[in-house]
Amino acid sequence: MRSAVALLAFAASAFAYQVSQPSNSSGWSTAGSNVVAWDMVSTDAANFTVLLVNQEVNPPTSQVLAALVDGSLGKTTVNPPSGGWKAGTGFQVNLVKDTNSLTSIYAQSGVFTIAAASTTQSLASTASSGTVLTVSGTTTKSSGSDLNPSASQTSTSPTKSNGASKTGAQAGLFAGLALLGAMLA
Structure with missing residues (x-):
């Protein structure tokens, strides 16, 4: 019986919101806005709040980046919080129910790094991305x-x-x- 409940919980989580960006391999930068991208299914809640957390610092931190995000969009750009992005490791993005329910997590990104922006960046990137x-x-x-x-x-x-x-x-x-x-x- 216990294994059947665990299997159902796993199956349900496989068909819910999933954060695809940021990820362990592609973090954020302290320069400007950053992108949060996700996948959803029709049974997911229509909207959510984007919460930036870091459990690896003492004390742990959390900051709301965007509220009432339309889940059907698939991605959104989040602006730096007041005081700007803090460079470091151990960050995660949580998609939570709302600003009053920050512990009701729909999805969570992998742990990622926010890298300090250098004063000199690459002169060119692909023409399609600008x-x-x-x-x-x-x-x-x-x-x-x-x-x-x-x-x-x-x-x-x-x-x-x-x-x-x-x-x-x-x-x-x-x-x-x-x-x-x-x-x-």
């Missing part, structure tokens, strides 16, 4: 196939340019600044 460039604390983000940093959205106000000849020079300048920043760090 390019993010950080030089001395200034973040530039461009969309899709736009690899011209001056024509992108940025926290400063650069002169916009669509000239192809300037793109190479700008990329060289940013590469030089990134190298300088890496050497100073």
Whole structure:
């Protein structure tokens, strides 16, 4: 009888909310927003609250990141909590019933790390996900196939340019600044 109950509990958990991101292999960064992704089935609750916990620190911490998240979305972006993200290990994301029921856990991510953002990041990533460039604390983000940093959205106000000849020079300048920043760090 006991094994039948355990088997039913396991089967029920296999068809409920499951957190796919963050995970043990793909954590978060202290730079900006981070993504929570999940899978659900039709019998899951329609919404939930996203709770960030760390049981490996003393005292253990927990912070609500988003309330009343629509479960049918499959993923959501969560903004940094007040005071920003704290770099470290031992973090987990819990999908809980609501802000009044933080111990009613629907799903829990694997343990992950929040990595400190470096002042210099990669100059380019895949064109489909956009390019993010950080030089001395200034973040530039461009969309899709736009690899011209001056024509992108940025926290400063650069002169916009669509000239192809300037793109190479700008990329060289940013590469030089990134190298300088890496050497100073």
